[in-house]
Amino acid sequence: MDWRFELSMAYNRFRIDPNDGSDVIEYRIDDFCVERRTGEGCTRDGVYQEAEWERLTPNQLFTEIMTCAAFAYWLYQGLGSQMLLHACSPTLLD
Numbered sequence: 757m758d759w760r761f762e763l764s765m766a767y768n769r770f771r772i773d774p775n776d777g778s779d780v781i782e783y784r785i786d787d788f789c790v791e792r793r794t795g796e797g798c799t800r801d802g803v804y805q806e807a808e809w810e811r812l813t814p815n816q817l818f819t820e821i822m823t824c825a826a827f828a829y830w831l832y833q834g835l836g837s838q839m840l841l842h843a844c845s846p847t848l849l850d
Contacts, residue, residue, distance in 0.1 A: 770830045783820075783827065784809065785834050790817055790843065818844045 770783040780795035791809040812820065821828040821844070831840055 768834060770827060772824070772827070782806075783830075785831075788835065788839060788843075790831065792816075792820075814844050 768785045771780060772782075773780045781792060782795070783790060783792050785791075786809070790812045792812055793807045793809050795806050821831065835843065
């Protein structure tokens with residue numbers, strides 16, 4: 757992964773912008789669940805389109821955590837260690 761991207765962190769939102777023309781990925785914590793959406797770029801009239809929020813399954817969440825250390829750190833800060841383990845628990849039990 758190319759680490760030349762912008763990270764934007766807030767308490768319940770995390771955004772990755774690769775700055776290479778590929779889609780922006782945004783995450784949020786909503787009611788102790790992690791959701792993701794991808795920016796789909798600009799339309800002809802210049803309006804930025806974003807996909808609907810999608811709740812991550814425990815397996816998807818585990819994969820995202822293993823892929824991006826900054827995302828894992830943000831989740832740890834936002835959820836705490838016990839809630840983070842609980843969110844991934846079905847994966848850990850496989």
